[in-house]
Structure formats: C-alpha cells, structure tokens
Amino acid sequence: METSYIGKSVPRLDALDKVTGRAVYSVDVDLPGMLHGAVLRSPHPHARIAGIDLAGAWEVPGVRVAITGKDFPFTHGGMIKDQPFIAIDRVRFVGEAVAAVAAETEAAAQDAVARIRVRYEELPAVFDPKDAVADGAPLLHEQQEMYVRGPNYQYVPGTNICTIRSYARGDVQAGFAEADEVFEDEFYIHAVAHTPMETHAAAAQHSPVDGSYVVWSASDGPHRRNKELAEALGIPINKVRILTTDAGGGFGGKGTIVAEAPAVALARFAGGRPVRVVFSREEELSASQTRHAAYLRLKTGVKRDGTLIARSADLLWDKGAYASKGPEVTYRGALTIFGPYRIPHLDVRTRLVYTNKQIAGAYRGFGTTQVTWACESQMDIIAHRLGIDPLELRLKNCLVENDKYINGQVMHGVGLTETLERASREIGWGTPKPPASGVLRRGKGIATMLKGTQTPTSSQCMLTVSQDGSVTLLTSAVEVGAGQKTVLAQIAAETIGVDPSSIIVPNCDTLRSPFDYGTTSSRVTYHNGNAVRIAGEKVRKRILAIAGEILKTDPARLSLSRGRIIEEGVGERAGLKEVLAKKFVRGGMIWEEGFYSASGSPLLKADQGLQAMSSIFWMFATHAVEVEVDIETGVVRVLKIAAAHDVGRAINPMLCEQQIEGSVMMGLSNTLLEEFKMEKGRVLNHTLADYKIATIMDLPEIVPIIVETGHPEGPFGAKGIGEPAAAPAAPAIANAVFDAIGVRIRDLPITPEKIRAALKK
Amino acid sequence: MKTLIELSVNDEPRQAEVEPQTTLLELLREHLHLTGTKEGCGLGDCGTCVVLVDGMPVNSCLVLAVDVRGRKVTTIEGLQKEGRLHPLQQSFIDEGAVQCGFCSPAMILSAKALLDENPRPNQNDIKQALSGVLCRCASYKKIIAAVQAAASGEGE
Numbered sequence: 001m002e003t004s005y006i007g008k009s010v011p012r013l014d015a016l017d018k019v020t021g022r023a024v025y026s027v028d029v030d031l032p033g034m035l036h037g038a039v040l041r042s043p044h045p046h047a048r049i050a051g052i053d054l055a056g057a058w059e060v061p062g063v064r065v066a067i068t069g070k071d072f073p074f075t076h077g078g079m080i081k082d083q084p085f086i087a088i089d090r091v092r093f094v095g096e097a098v099a100a101v102a103a104e105t106e107a108a109a110q111d112a113v114a115r116i117r118v119r120y121e122e123l124p125a126v127f128d129p130k131d132a133v134a135d136g137a138p139l140l141h142e143q144q145e146m147y148v149r150g151p152n153y154q155y156v157p158g159t160n161i162c163t164i165r166s167y168a169r170g171d172v173q174a175g176f177a178e179a180d181e182v183f184e185d186e187f188y189i190h191a192v193a194h195t196p197m198e199t200h201a202a203a204a205q206h207s208p209v210d211g212s213y214v215v216w217s218a219s220d221g222p223h224r225r226n227k228e229l230a231e232a233l234g235i236p237i238n239k240v241r242i243l244t245t246d247a248g249g250g251f252g253g254k255g256t257i258v259a260e261a262p263a264v265a266l267a268r269f270a271g272g273r274p275v276r277v278v279f280s281r282e283e284e285l286s287a288s289q290t291r292h293a294a295y296l297r298l299k300t301g302v303k304r305d306g307t308l309i310a311r312s313a314d315l316l317w318d319k320g321a322y323a324s325k326g327p328e329v330t331y332r333g334a335l336t337i338f339g340p341y342r343i344p345h346l347d348v349r350t351r352l353v354y355t356n357k358q359i360a361g362a363y364r365g366f367g368t369t370q371v372t373w374a375c376e377s378q379m380d381i382i383a384h385r386l387g388i389d390p391l392e393l394r395l396k397n398c399l400v401e402n403d404k405y406i407n408g409q410v411m412h413g414v415g416l417t418e419t420l421e422r423a424s425r426e427i428g429w430g431t432p433k434p435p436a437s438g439v440l441r442r443g444k445g446i447a448t449m450l451k452g453t454q455t456p457t458s459s460q461c462m463l464t465v466s467q468d469g470s471v472t473l474l475t476s477a478v479e480v481g482a483g484q485k486t487v488l489a490q491i492a493a494e495t496i497g498v499d500p501s502s503i504i505v506p507n508c509d510t511l512r513s514p515f516d517y518g519t520t521s522s523r524v525t526y527h528n529g530n531a532v533r534i535a536g537e538k539v540r541k542r543i544l545a546i547a548g549e550i551l552k553t554d555p556a557r558l559s560l561s562r563g564r565i566i567e568e569g570v571g572e573r574a575g576l577k578e579v580l581a582k583k584f585v586r587g588g589m590i591w592e593e594g595f596y597s598a599s600g601s602p603l604l605k606a607d608q609g610l611q612a613m614s615s616i617f618w619m620f621a622t623h624a625v626e627v628e629v630d631i632e633t634g635v636v637r638v639l640k641i642a643a644a645h646d647v648g649r650a651i652n653p654m655l656c657e658q659q660i661e662g663s664v665m666m667g668l669s670n671t672l673l674e675e676f677k678m679e680k681g682r683v684l685n686h687t688l689a690d691y692k693i694a695t696i697m698d699l700p701e702i703v704p705i706i707v708e709t710g711h712p713e714g715p716f717g718a719k720g721i722g723e724p725a726a727a728p729a730a731p732a733i734a735n736a737v738f739d740a741i742g743v744r745i746r747d748l749p750i751t752p753e754k755i756r757a758a759l760k761k
Numbered sequence: 762m763k764t765l766i767e768l769s770v771n772d773e774p775r776q777a778e779v780e781p782q783t784t785l786l787e788l789l790r791e792h793l794h795l796t797g798t799k800e801g802c803g804l805g806d807c808g809t810c811v812v813l814v815d816g817m818p819v820n821s822c823l824v825l826a827v828d829v830r831g832r833k834v835t836t837i838e839g840l841q842k843e844g845r846l847h848p849l850q851q852s853f854i855d856e857g858a859v860q861c862g863f864c865s866p867a868m869i870l871s872a873k874a875l876l877d878e879n880p881r882p883n884q885n886d887i888k889q890a891l892s893g894v895l896c897r898c899a900s901y902k903k904i905i906a907a908v909q910a911a912a913s914g915e916g917e
Contacts, residue, residue: 018862019850021797021837028796197801197863248863249897281802481861654857665899688806696901
C-alpha cells in the first residue's frame with residue numbers, strides 16, 4: 001500500500017522543544033505559591049515505629065506542613081492495596097517514607113526532616129527470597145487477607161508469598177521420560193535501577209473547597225493512576241486530575257505511585273497551596289523501584305537431535321516490600337519462560353515473595369528480560385552438550401507462522417526465523433574465530449525471545465480539526481521518550497490526509513484526554529495507533545462530506561491528500577482550509593472519537609478457558625553479539641551487537657532504531673556494569689559514581705535490523721518495540737563469553753571478578 | 762549573607778542576589794528561570810547540568826554562583842539566534858539524537874564546546890567530549906552522528 005507518512009523517518013514532534021530547553025519535565029513544574037516537600041526515610045529494613053516527634057521540624061522557619069502516615073492513613077496499589085502513602089506503625093525497607101514536610105524552600109524542608117525524631121523497635125528482616133520462603137522466616141505482611149487484591153493474585157496465608165500461580169500443559173513427566181537428555185539449571189538475575197536521568201518528581205494541589213486533587217507528574221499511566229489514587233482516597237475519579245509532563249526517561253519506573261504519594265499527602269494539609277516533591281538521586285536509587293531479581297530453575301528434556309520435548313520451571317521472584325506491579329510482571333514473565341519455542345509438555349510454578357528491600361516494579365521487558373536470561377542461557381548449554389550449533393538449535397525449535405502459543409492461540413505475524421537469520425548473518429556467525437591475541441579472547445553468542453502485550457486493553461482518542469484545518473490529537477498515550485507522539489501523529493496524518501506537521505499532540509490531562517490503559521507493555525503504537533486510525537478515518541469522511549457539500553459534488557469522488565481535496569478525474573479542487581472556512585462561517589470544528597480494544601478479536605481465540613493468556617500481538621527479537629574477554633583482568637568488552645526485531649511494520653524507522661540502539665545499550669549496561677551493593681537491606685551505591693551505567697565510551701558497534709512481517713490487525717501492520725530490545729542482550733553476551741573462554745556465567749551481572757574466579761577453577 | 766553578582770547569561774547582562782552556597786545550577790534554574798539546564802544528580806556525576814562558562818563546559822551543580830561573577834555563561838536557551846536553531850540543535854533533531862531529551866541540552870552544549878575548539882573532530886574526540894554526560898535512553902550512536910553532521914555542515 002502506497003503511504004505518504006507511514007514507514008518514513010519523520011522528525012520527532014517533541015524534538016524541537018527538547019533541543020531548545022523549552023520542554024517542561026516534572027522537575028520543572030513551578031506553580032504560584034508552591035511549597036517544597038521532603039521525605040524522612042527509614043534507616044531500618046524492618047522496624048516497628050514506636051513514636052515520631054515532629055516538634056523539631058516545626059521549629060524550622062518556613063515549614064508549613066509536617067505529617068506522619070497516621071495523618072494520611074490510606075493505602076494504595078494498582079494490583080494489591082498493600083502500600084501506605086507514608087509508613088504507619090511499621091517500616092518494611094530502608095528508604096520507606098516515615099514522615100514528610102512541606103516548606104517555603106527545599107532547603108528548609110530538608111533541614112526540617114532531619115530534625116524529626118523517630119523511635120524504632122527493630123524487627124528481624126529478610127533479604128533473599130529463598131530465605132523469605134523458608135519456615136520461620138520473619139513475615140512482612142502478617143495479614144495479607146486484609147488487602148484488597150485483584151482476583152488472580154492468590155497469596156499463601158502466613159507466609160511471605162505475595163502471589164503464587166502455576167500453569168501446565170501436556171504431561172511434563174511423560175515428556176521427560178520420552179527425552180534423551182534432561183537438563184537442570186538454576187539461573188539468577190539481579191535487580192537493577194531504572195535510572196532515568198530525570199528522577200521521580202510530582203507536584204500536587206488539594207482544593208480545600210471541593211476536596212479534589214491536581215497532580216503533575218511524568219506518570220506513564222495517568223488514567224490508571226488517577227483511578228488508583230481515587231480508590232485509595234475514597235473520592236470520585238474526576239476529583240483526581242493528573243496532568244502529565246514531559247518525561248525524562250521512565251523505562252517502566254514511572255508507572256506507579258512513587259513521588260506522587262508524599263506530594264498528595266502533603267498537599268492535603270497545605271491549605272490549597274501546591275507542593276512539589278523531587279527525589280534526589282539517592283532516593284531514586286534507593287527508594288523508588290527496581291527490576292525484580294529472580295531465581296529461575298529450569299528442567300528441560302530434549303531429543304538427541306535437539307527437539308525440545310518438555311520443560312518444567314520454578315520461578316522465585318524478589319518482590320521487595322510492597323506489591324506494586326509485581327503480580328503481573330512475574331506472571332507475564334512466567335508465561336514466557338518457555339521462550340519462542342514449540343514445547344509440547346510444560347509446567348511452571350511462579351512465586352512472588354516479599355523481602356525487606358526496595359520495591360521492585362515494572363521494568364522495560366516486564367518479566368520477559370528475566371525469563372529470557374534463563375531460557376536462552378540454557379538453550380546454549382543444551383546446544384553445546386548435544387554438539388549442535390546454537391543457531392541451528394534455535395531455528396529447529398522456534399515458532400513459525402501459525403504455530404500455537406502455550407494456550408493454543410494461533411500466532412500470526414511471526415518473523416522470528418528472519419530475526420535469527422539476519423542477526424546471525426550480520427555478525428558473521430559460523431565464520432572462524434581470529435586467533436587469540438595475548439590476553440584477549442573473542443567469542444560470539446546469540447539469544448532470541450518473544451514478548452506479548454497486556455491483553456485485552458483499550459485506548460481512546462479524540463481528533464479535532466479546527467476551522468483552519470489544523471489538527472489536534474487528544475490522547476493519554478504519554479511521550480516517555482520513545483516517540484509516541486510522533487508515531488500517533490503520523491498515523492493520524494496518513495488516515496486523514498494531512499501533513500504530520502499540522503498536527504499537535506498535547507500532554508495528557510485526565511479531565512480532558514480520553515482514556516488509555518497506559519504507555520506500557522509496548523502497546524501504544526498498536527492500541528492507540530488503532531484508535532487514532534479509526535478516528536482519523538471518521539474525520540476524513542466528515543471532511544469529504546463537507547467538501548462534497550461545498551464543492552457540490554459526490555463525496556465518493558473526492559479524496560484528501562496532504563491537505564488538498566482531489567476530485568477523481570478532475571484533479572485538485574480546493575484546500576482543506578478553504579473548504580472548512582466556508583463550512584464554519586460562524587466557527588466550529590470537527591470532532592471525532594476513536595476507540596480500540598483488543599477484546600473480542602478473533603486473533604485471541606485459544607483453547608477452552610485459556611483465552612486470558614493470549615496476546616493480541618507477539619514481538620520477536622534476536623541479538624547476536626561478539627565480545628572480547630581479557631583473561632587477565634576478566635573484563636568483557638562488547639564489540640558488536642546485531643539486534644533484529646520483528647516490529648510488524650515500522651511506522652517510523654528512525655524511532656525503531658532509537659528504541660533498538662537504546663535498549664541494546666541498556667541491556668549491555670544492566671548485564672556488565674550495574675549491580676546494587678547491599679548491606680542489610682541498605683543500598684550502599686546510591687550515587688551515579690558508584691552505581692555505574694553505560695556511558696558513550698561503552699558504545700559498541702550496534703546494527704539495528706528491522707524485520708517487518710505485518711500484523712493483521714495492527715495499524716498499517718505495526719506491533720511494538722519499546723520493551724523487547726533490552727531482553728536478549730544479557731544471554732547473548734553470556735553465550736558469547738562462553739564461546740570466548742568456556743566459562744558459563746549463571747548469575748548476573750557478569751563481572752570481571754566472576755570471570756577471573758571461573759577461569760581460576 | 763546574600764551577595765549581588767553580575768554576569769552575562771546568553772549574551773545578556775544579568776544580576777542576582779545569591780547566597781554563598783548557591784550553585785550556578787540553582788542560579789540558572791531558580792533565580793533566572795532557565796530550566797533548560799537540568800539536574801540529574803547534584804553531585805557532578807551525570808552531566809545533565811552542563812553549561813558553558815566562557816565557552817568551557819562545566820557541571821553547573823558543582824560551580825558556585827559567586828564564582829561566575831563577571832563571566833559569560835551560555836545555556837541551551839542561548840543557542841538559538843534570531844529564531845534560527847544552532848546547527849547542533851538542528852542535527853540533533855534530524856539525526857534522531859533526541860529521545861526523552863533530558864540530557865539533550867547538556868549533550869548539545871558539550872558538543873558545541875568541542876566544535877568551537879575542534880571543528881573537525883573524529884569519533885573518538887566526540888566520545889571523549891561527551892563522556893561526562895549520561896544518557897539512559899542511550900541515544901549515543903545517533904548523538905555521535907548528529908555531532909558529525911553538524912561538524913561537516915558547518916559554515917553552510
């Protein structure tokens with residue numbers, strides 16, 4: 001299909017504001033009369049709060065609010081309502097909010113919190129999920145039955161198990177009996193920080209008149225968070241208005257209530273004045289959210305020819321102190337532990353376990369990164385033991401068009417094989433290694449993956465055309481940095497027939513912007529894109545009907561392209577602006593809604609009772625990596641990564657490349673550089689000097705490869721790209737390290753110390 | 762004890778009353794409302810607060826306001842001249858070097874300092890010059906391309 005704007009690297013709509021310093025991020029929100037908030041945080045991983053004395057805080061000039069959790073005794077949580085806004089009687093991790101202050105200046109607020117005196121009675125703490133599930137482990141939440149929770153989130157009373165779920169298909173024991181070889185391995189993946197360059201921040205204002213709140217934040221899910229806040233506070237949704245700002249990076253970490261909690265609590269007592277809370281980098285690294293660490297046990301049965309027969313998986317996830325999005329992250333992750341492969345017999349048990357640590361939440365990949373680490377590391381172990389080329393083993397078992405997912409859903413738009421072939425070819429897979437030089441050893445590795453999207457979810461949008469032909473797209477998709485606004489404007493431009501530069505996409509205001517499930521799960525291009533396509537088609541019809549009326553011709557003979565009305569067989573008849581000016585002599589605008597939900601799509605059909613596990617689209621990716629290992633120092637250097645991603649259709653290839661290149665680097669950084677150094681639940685490396693993330697000096701050669709297989713229901717065939725690109729990096733690098741030096745790393749991160757220790761053995 | 766200081770910000774004379782401990786970053790963001798300069802850590806680790814002082818890139822969170830008395834400070838707001846983008850601003854847009862944008866001002870200013878000094882940098886020069894600024898979106902590859910594009914198009 002001939003397109004004007006789809007498939008083109010249209011410059012980002014948001015870039016101009018960002019290169020000129022005009023973009024307003026959450027940390028830049030500045031309001032008349034605004035107070036500055038600061039939070040006192042727990043020094044203990046687990047303690048009873050015996051008493052809090054706020055008197056010292058009130059002595060500081062300029063202090064206007066000083067509160068404890070008892071002043072604002074509400075709990076929140078999108079999946080399980082287990083988290084107080086500010087701790088009440090009990091703290092469960094080092095860094096939990098214990099009290100908060102709002103003052104005329106940030107310095108006064110910080111000075112004041114330092115003067116609050118708290119008496120703690122320390123409790124036994126537990127830091128490792130394996131210890132937390134042992135008999136007699138100290139409990140974090142003795143009364144889990146008290147928490148309101150979603151229907152699928154079963155817990156185990158009297159334990160730290162926050163959720164437990166399982167799934168089985170076929171007969172896994174029979175499968176192991178049938179197998180020629182059975183592999184049992186345990187892998188560990190560590191927690192890492194999202195590390196957005198903009199720390200968490202929020203401003204909030206409470207109206208003493210009607211009890212409503214306005215919240216400014218970089219939230220990626222404004223319509224789910226205002227519902228969560230409204231439910232927590234017992235007020236209607238329309239009394240919690242969220243205005244999203246530009247976001248200085250999110251990566252999943254800005255999708256829950258973080259800085260919003262103290263901001264809202266303080267605002268309640270600020271007499272109508274707004275309160276802004278900006279996290280320090282220390283708070284960002286120790287009191288926001290992390291990726292879930294996990295122990296992943298896999299038992300896999302294979303035929304001698306490499307055919308996968310059976311897999312049993314037991315997954316233990318480290319929740320930290322409160323649920324956040326963990327129940328869904330870990331369930332979605334668990335369902336992809338079988339990788340992008342055909343395995344007839346399988347079962348999985350997944351347990352999410354509370355520990356006295358910083359909360360784990362959604363992190364780019366939403367559980368898939370963790371399971372891909374285990375799945376793809378073990379695939380390599382299997383290949384080497386059976387003497388099969390790792391690429392061949394994957395090609396032999398990988399899903400192809402019309403294969404079924406583990407619930408019987410027939411998969412469409414499966415470009416997996418192409419990702420394997422193109423990524424491996426790009427790094428010269430199978431070509432002989434260069435001879436070892438000095439202490440340097442080279443190796444190549446490959447890893448592949450699949451990821452679904454939260455299904456079914458819905459998106460709405462509103463497209464308006466002003467009387468001069470300029471277009472506004474009201475959407476609650478948030479520009480988190482991935483180019484959401486640009487992609488949606490391109491889809492609107494294409495379907496209406498106007499130039500993308502004539503479209504503006506304002507930030508979300510939940511009072512005005514239509515509902516959207518959230519900028520999460522790589523879902524915006526597909527879901528919001530479909531909503532925009534539907535609205536755009538309605539707008540185009542309305543315009544052509546108006547043009548027919550004005551030009552006195554049959555609208556069926558008219559089309560709209562680049563803002564010009566064309567009549568079949570005649571040519572250009574008028575400009576959009578001219579036609580609308582004649583129609584709206586006394587003013588007016590075109591106003592059309594678009595609604596898309598995956599619900600009811602025939603693509604979701606699965607085996608009886610299992611449709612809830614279906615995904616409306618599946619993303620596939622393969623990364624092929626070449627590394628150089630220094631056997632003296634243990635340092636691993638990534639030389640080249642070829643990253644092939646099946647995106648369905650690239651609406652904007654430049655944006656797809658940004659996502660691929662950026663998340664390849666994030667994956668590399670997570671794998672080789674990042675690790676929380678912990679001591680009794682305390683994060684020791686809470687600065688960016690000590691918590692290392694990749695810099696420009698770590699940049700390897702990255703070759704992004706875009707595979708376009710086309711999705712039958714995607715807008716112009718598009719699927720998603722935001723999350724999967726970070727997942728295959730870790731196993732691909734580990735597999736390349738094995739190829740280079742014969743060392744198999746099973747627990748992340750891959751550090752020089754671990755490499756040296758393994759080489760000594 | 763507040764001190765009155767005078768300095769040039771984006772070629773305009775400015776005055777401000779600052780405390781001895783006020784940083785250049787606070788002066789720019791809070792006193793002069795130039796919020797294009799970002800704070801990512803406040804400790805000199807992340808580089809998102811880079812501005813130019815007499816053409817040299819500095820972490821403005823580590824510089825005291827009283828120490829820029831009489832100096833010439835350039836922030837991202839000062840690069841656009843008569844409505845025209847600086848070539849680096851244009852190339853960052855064109856080459857796709859911007860994602861979340863939070864580090865973009867610091868990257869662009871660091872690159873400007875480099876190109877002012879060395880109009881034909883090689884890739885390693887660019888990496889060195891920008892290595893003090895962290896970008897978690899990791900747009901690094903396209904940022905290098907943008908600096909190269911601006912360098913090759915200079916004078917046009």
